Amino acid sequence: MDTTYHGYEHFWLNPTFWVAISFILFVLLVGRTAWARITSMLDARGARIQADLADASRLRAEAEALRQQAEADRAAALAEAEDMIARARVEAGRVAEAAALEAEQSAKRRERMALDRIAAAEAGAIAEVRNAAAEIAIAATREVLTETMDAKKDAALIDSAVADLPRALRAA
Template identity: 45%
Template sequence: MISTAWAADAHGGGLLSDPSLWVAVAFVIFVALAGKMMVKGITKMLDDRTALIRRTLSEAEKLRTEAQKARDEAQKNLAESAALAEGIVAQAKAEAERLTQHAAEEREALIARREQQARDRIAQAEAQATREVRNLAVDVALTATRTLLREQVGSAKGTALIEEAIAELPRRLH
């Protein structure tokens, strides 16, 4: 084989008849085609990766926007809740003051009622004691009058008049 290549070279075939040249040309064409396909594959892979990164960035931006909206809404709700809590606290304080004042008024009214009840009981006791003393005085006076009249007046007619007068005394004295 080597002798054939030398023979072809010797006959003036020149450079185009050299098989190394054709192997080199075939290798360059193969590398160019393979390189072109590899470049297409790498380009497609990079384009796909770029599209995936864009989609991911787009989703991340949407998520960031949603998170920002959620944070703003949470801050708004927090502010509303704080205002509501302040209102509730103020209302509770006002209610506590009102209840304290009402309890004080009720306590004063209860003290006044009990004081009046004590005065009424004292007045009743005084009236009762006065009636008892008067009744006792009337009874003592009647007993004394009976005794005196019996001793001083002895007749039967006088006794009847005295008994009648004595019977009327309690009605007239009470």
């Protein structure tokens, strides 16, 4: 049996063996260093991703809080708007009632003023008719007296009125 390896008596004397060992050692050393760098980069990237996830979670929580606040603000604004509408309706009703009352009072005042004017015009017309009737009666009396009275009848009427005067004063 031949115990030579490619011309070498022992395998550890073969340069290919030592190149292979050197290569394996080189790969182990470089791999270890590269592995350390790769793992540190992966750890750093994992930490960055974790931080980004934490930020995203925080931002999501903030957005949710803002959404809830916006909904609460919207509900408050809606309630305030409904309250304002209710107050406006009440105020409109009050103003309408006041306007109706004012219109009614104004109509009553105008009616009273019209009735007062009518009454004044009626009173003036009655006074004019009375004055005209009195003037006509005086004129008619004057005419009747001038036609029917003479000096004798006039003297007799005066004497009769003077004689009747004490009795009329006692009665009054």
